[in-house]
Amino acid sequence: MTSKTPITPDVITIPRQLDDNILPNIIGLQRKALANALNEIGTPAKQIKMRTAQIWQWLYVKGAQNFEEMTNLSKDFRNLLVQNFAITRPEIVTRQISKDGTRKYLLRVTGGHEVEAVYIPEKDRGTLCISSQIGCTLTCTFCHTGTQKLVRNLTPAEIVGQILIARDDLDEWGKDAGQKRNVSNIVLMGMGEPLYNTDNVRDAMLIAMDNEGIALSRRRITLSTSGVVPEIIRTGSEIGCMLAISFHATTDEVRDVLVPINRKHKIAELLEACRNYPKLSNSERITFEYVMLKNINDSDEDARRLVDLISGIPAKINLIPFNPWPGSGYERSDWNRIEAFGDIVNKAGYASPIRRPRGEDIMAACGQLKSETQRVRKSAKQMAEEIKGQ
Ligand code: SF4
Numbered sequence: 001m002t003s004k005t006p007i008t009p010d011v012i013t014i015p016r017q018l019d020d021n022i023l024p025n026i027i028g029l030q031r032k033a034l035a036n037a038l039n040e041i042g043t044p045a046k047q048i049k050m051r052t053a054q055i056w057q058w059l060y061v062k063g064a065q066n067f068e069e070m071t072n073l074s075k076d077f078r079n080l081l082v083q084n085f086a087i088t089r090p091e092i093v094t095r096q097i098s099k100d101g102t103r104k105y106l107l108r109v110t111g112g113h114e115v116e117a118v119y120i121p122e123k124d125r126g127t128l129c130i131s132s133q134i135g136c137t138l139t140c141t142f143c144h145t146g147t148q149k150l151v152r153n154l155t156p157a158e159i160v161g162q163i164l165i166a167r168d169d170l171d172e173w174g175k176d177a178g179q180k181r182n183v184s185n186i187v188l189m190g191m192g193e194p195l196y197n198t199d200n201v202r203d204a205m206l207i208a209m210d211n212e213g214i215a216l217s218r219r220r221i222t223l224s225t226s227g228v229v230p231e232i233i234r235t236g237s238e239i240g241c242m243l244a245i246s247f248h249a250t251t252d253e254v255r256d257v258l259v260p261i262n263r264k265h266k267i268a269e270l271l272e273a274c275r276n277y278p279k280l281s282n283s284e285r286i287t288f289e290y291v292m293l294k295n296i297n298d299s300d301e302d303a304r305r306l307v308d309l310i311s312g313i314p315a316k317i318n319l320i321p322f323n324p325w326p327g328s329g330y331e332r333s334d335w336n337r338i339e340a341f342g343d344i345v346n347k348a349g350y351a352s353p354i355r356r357p358r359g360e361d362i363m364a365a366c367g368q369l370k371s372e373t374q375r376v377r378k379s380a381k382q383m384a385e386e387i388k389g390q
Contacts, residue, residue: 026085027059027164028157030203031210041084043077051077053212059087060213063164063173089161090115095169102359105165109134109158113151115191117162119170120358125184126170130162132201133192138226140246140259142291144325145191153197159204163214186216188223189244193261195228195235205239218242224289229265229273236278243277244287244318245270249297250305258297267309274313285314291322292333292341303344310350317345317352323360 029037035052043051054072058064067073067081090107093114097103103119115131134151136143163183167173170182186208188194194201205221208214223235224244235243249255255262262270274286288310292298306317319342322332333341338354345352 023084023086025088025157026055026081027087027089028155028160028204028207030206031056037085041080043080055081056210056213060164060207060210061174063167065089065168088157089164090158092165092169098359098361100358103166103169104359105162105169107162107165109154109161111152115154115158115162117166117190118359119166119183121182124180126182127185127187128163128166128183129187129190130159131190131192132159132188132194132197136192137196138193138259138261140226140248142248142258142293142322142328142330144328148191150192153200154192156200156203156207159200160207160214163208167214184216185220186222187244188221193226193228194223195225195231198231198234198238202234202238205241219284222287224287226259226261227265227270228261229269232273233276233278236280240279242284242287243274243279244289245274247288247306248291248293250302250309254297258293271309271313274310274315280314282314285316287316287318289318289320291320292338293322294331294333294337296330298333298337298341300340300344303341307345307348307350315350317342317350319345319352319354321354321357323357 024037026034026037031052034055035048038048038051038055039045051073055070058070062069064070065087067078067085067087070078070081073081088110090109093106093108095103095105101121103121105117105119107115107117109115113134115134117131118129120127120129131154133153135148136145137150138146140146163186166183172182175181186205188201201223205218205223208216208221209218218240219242221239221241222244223239223241224246225232225235226246232243235241246259247255248258249262250267252262252266255267274280277286280286288306290297290306310317319338321335321338322328322330324330324332342352342354
């Protein structure tokens with residue numbers, strides 16, 4: 001269990017200096033789009049391939065933040081780039097560092113909106129949890145982000161920009177693919193439902209996976225969906241990343257309340273899509289995330305039903321002790337209840353690690369992300385009561 005000792009996180013506030021640039025952002029373009037853009041500004045046809053590769057390397061291997069740094073480009077060509085493009089990344093508003101090393105970034109994107117990204121260091125690696133939307137249209141009742149109204153989808157530049165910002169902060173530029181990395185894994189589990197923004201998420205992940213750039217393997221990227229069934233197969237075929245399902249309940253009655261998209265795509269339909277996931281195999285299992293909510297979804301009966309439901313799907317179950325947030329109305333299951341649940345799942349042959357809460361002192365733990373915009377909605381407590389009453 002986590003310590004209840006009061007913790008003062010290290011908070012750095014960076015002064016506001018966003019200057020929305022009217023020039024198109026060169027970050028976030030696919031290679032082909034970059035080549036086309038260079039062609040349009042008059043780059044000699046013979047040079048386009050080479051210039052594309054050079055700029056790509058500056059942006060995604062060396063982390064260049066302005067065209068002046070691109071010293072292997074002629075001064076005239078750099079001037080041409082300056083006149084036609086900007087290198088625009090999200091701006092860090094605050095960076096909080098938890099006692100356990102977790103870093104939470106509040107980032108400002110075009111229009112002055114804010115999103116969050118969280119870096120979770122581990123022994124030989126580290127995972128960056130990134131956002132795909134500003135706010136979320138879904139209202140999963142255990143999730144703090146779900147109380148924040150959707151503003152808009154993030155662009156590919158804003159999604160990949162979160163990775164660039166973390167690499168800046170962790171001093172990670174210039175390492176080649178073989179070296180130990182701080183940001184070794186990406187999870188799309190921050191703000192938003194990635195499969196309501198599939199095209200932009202795909203384009204950003206294709207940049208992150210490009211072997212001559214950030215070069216993250218597709219197996220080190222995990223996309224978590226609450227169950228946007230029609231987009232699941234595309235995720236496998238167009239991104240090829242690992243899939244996680246924000247599952248959390250074993251009956252439609254309970255899931256309808258906890259994860260309301262279930263009212264549209266029921267558990268059976270969701271699991272059918274999982275069974276057909278293109279990359280599914282014993283070495284590429286689907287992760288089912290299961291937040292442990294006291295007296296809501298944590299009984300032995302739930303554990304047994306879960307095992308029956310996922311039967312035949314190569315899977316791992318991540319048990320997530322609920323991270324309370326102000327007004328959530330839910331309680332974390334007792335530790336021995338979580339262990340008993342995990343035992344049943346484990347004995348049925350599924351790995352069921354209990355996720356250790358990280359960054360709780362800075363509200364960076366799973367389901368706690370939320371930027372400043374607030375909206376009033378039915379309290380989770382009311383929802384919990386509805387479940388009990390059903
Ligand atoms: S769990 Fe994900 S999909 Fe559900 S409200 Fe939170 S951010 Fe949105």
